[in-house]
Amino acid sequence: MMKLYDYILSPSCYKVRLMAALTGVKLDLRAVDFHPGLEHRGPELLALNPAGSIPILEDGDLLLTESSAMLVYLAAKAAPDWLAGSDAQEAARVQQWLSFSGRLTASLGGARLHEMLLRPGDIDALRASGIAALRELELGLVEQAERGQNFLAANRPTVADIACFPYVALAPDGGVPLDPYPAIRLWSRRLRSLPGFIEMPGIHRLHELKPEPQLETGEA
Amino acid sequence: MIVGPMLDEWYPVGIFGQLDEAGRKTMLMGEPIVVARNGNGDARVTDSTGRSLPVRVRYGHVWTSLGDPQKELFAIPEADQPGRRFVDVGVVRVRCSPLRAVENFLDIAHFPFVHTDILGAEPHTEVQAYKVEIREDVDEVWATQVQFYQPQAAKSASGGITTQYMYRVAGPTSTVLYKTCPPKPSEWDVITLFVQPLTEDLCDVWPWMALFDDDTPMTDLIHFQQTIFLQDRSILENQVPRLLPLDPGMEMPTRADLTSVAYRRWLKRHNFTYGAQLVAQ
Numbered sequence: 001m002m003k004l005y006d007y008i009l010s011p012s013c014y015k016v017r018l019m020a021a022l023t024g025v026k027l028d029l030r031a032v033d034f035h036p037g038l039e040h041r042g043p044e045l046l047a048l049n050p051a052g053s054i055p056i057l058e059d060g061d062l063l064l065t066e067s068s069a070m071l072v073y074l075a076a077k078a079a080p081d082w083l084a085g086s087d088a089q090e091a092a093r094v095q096q097w098l099s100f101s102g103r104l105t106a107s108l109g110g111a112r113l114h115e116m117l118l119r120p121g122d123i124d125a126l127r128a129s130g131i132a133a134l135r136e137l138e139l140g141l142v143e144q145a146e147r148g149q150n151f152l153a154a155n156r157p158t159v160a161d162i163a164c165f166p167y168v169a170l171a172p173d174g175g176v177p178l179d180p181y182p183a184i185r186l187w188s189r190r191l192r193s194l195p196g197f198i199e200m201p202g203i204h205r206l207h208e209l210k211p212e213p214q215l216e217t218g219e220a
Numbered sequence: 221m222i223v224g225p226m227l228d229e230w231y232p233v234g235i236f237g238q239l240d241e242a243g244r245k246t247m248l249m250g251e252p253i254v255v256a257r258n259g260n261g262d263a264r265v266t267d268s269t270g271r272s273l274p275v276r277v278r279y280g281h282v283w284t285s286l287g288d289p290q291k292e293l294f295a296i297p298e299a300d301q302p303g304r305r306f307v308d309v310g311v312v313r314v315r316c317s318p319l320r321a322v323e324n325f326l327d328i329a330h331f332p333f334v335h336t337d338i339l340g341a342e343p344h345t346e347v348q349a350y351k352v353e354i355r356e357d358v359d360e361v362w363a364t365q366v367q368f369y370q371p372q373a374a375k376s377a378s379g380g381i382t383t384q385y386m387y388r389v390a391g392p393t394s395t396v397l398y399k400t401c402p403p404k405p406s407e408w409d410v411i412t413l414f415v416q417p418l419t420e421d422l423c424d425v426w427p428w429m430a431l432f433d434d435d436t437p438m439t440d441l442i443h444f445q446q447t448i449f450l451q452d453r454s455i456l457e458n459q460v461p462r463l464l465p466l467d468p469g470m471e472m473p474t475r476a477d478l479t480s481v482a483y484r485r486w487l488k489r490h491n492f493t494y495g496a497q498l499v500a501q
Contacts, residue, residue: 036310201450
């Protein structure tokens with residue numbers, strides 16, 4: 001079984017857990033005491049990943065330390081539909097948003113760590129670059145809608161959506177509201193309604209809607 | 221800002237085991253403070269003028285006060301009981317009133333909706349009748365005979381159980397929960413929420429636990445509690461009004477809110493109003 005060095009509150013680790021859940025892959029989770037223990041900076045994990053970051057994914061002799069690569073690996077093994085198809089533009093868009101997701105981690109992720117777990121950082125600069133990234137994402141989704149496509153790179157969810165979703169959905173944790181972005185909110189709702197979707201703290205599941213009430217008619 | 225009688229109370233300001241000589245620069249009710257470990261290994265807390273503040277090291281944390289505490293730091297006898305494991309869950313900052321953080325911890329009714337499939341699940345949403353009192357001898361709020369159906373009450377629980385709870389407010393921003401201990405039914409697990417008021421609408425929260433559980437790895441115990449608290453955090457940051465209302469105004473409490481009602485009444489009685497809204501707006 002693939003082994004994931006995991007932290008329940010890490011959006012990057014959640015990307016991998018979510019992708020595995022959506023594609024029916026079982027993971028062996030190894031909990032890392034990121035906070036307050038800083039275990040990811042300890043000798044055991046630094047030996048696996050000199051960058052000192054999590055997640056880390058092990059599968060036999062394959063060792064991955066970049067979450068986008070983990071998403072691609074899970075999809076390639078279990079659900080190739082989640083990868084780009086043969087269309088050149090679609091393939092480019094998947095790569096575009098996979099790379100873009102690093103900006104979300106650096107900005108919104110940094111703001112969240114600062115505001116929630118007291119990690120150092122320039123909060124105003126982090127939020128400003130986070131908002132710039134959210135605007136770019138909003139525009140990207142609007143353009144996709146004009147092409148008749150419901151997700152970031154295609155008319156089906158791909159690894160690009162999973163790479164971008166967690167840090168966006170958790171932006172309010174860092175004091176960056178999502179109210180100004182209707183396309184992002186709709187996209188988030190679509191992702192949360194996918195079969196097999198799992199939540200993490202701060203990302204709530206969609207509660208089943210109650211049946212419509214029986215409305216009285218005829219009375220003026 | 222006039223802090224009032226809350227100035228003389230004890231507050232958590234750091235995990236003792238994580239202190240170093242450089243110190244942790246932080247804040248207590250608007251006042252910048254430094255929490256450090258001195259050369260002898262003792263905790264020292266100083267304010268912005270360099271004045272040393274009173275210090276206690278208990279329950280894994282350093283406690284201090286900006287004023288002149290008339291009462292000793294509250295007792296948790298279970299902290300000295302052999303066989304328990306003590307869990308420093310780690311700080312989480314929340315943009316909310318410190319009093320709201322405590323009040324949310326005292327609430328049961330939100331479990332099925334916020335802690336779905338862990339501390340509660342639909343359709344088991346009923347909060348059965350329980351008892352609440354302000355114990356005059358110790359001057360604490362207690363809620364007893366609380367019970368609730370929980371799919372996964374603790375990391376050590378292997379399935380759904382009806383969990384017994386007792387809640388205790390031991391200080392204006394310190395609360396202790398006693399809860400059914402799945403592996404040792406004759407004892408209570410102790411789960412606390414220690415809240416450091418930074419300002420009236422910003423706090424650092426230090427959860428701490430004293431559990432009977434010899435099997436679960438420490439990291440899993442920490443993550444279980446962090447999961448629960450981080451599910452609360454986004455709710456707390458969106459509560460309106462930001463300060464805890466002590467004047468009921470338009471609010472209409474229900475039976476399930478008895479603990480909260482007693483907590484607010486107790487705060488009002490002591491004029492513990494830092495983080496509170498006195499007149500409904």
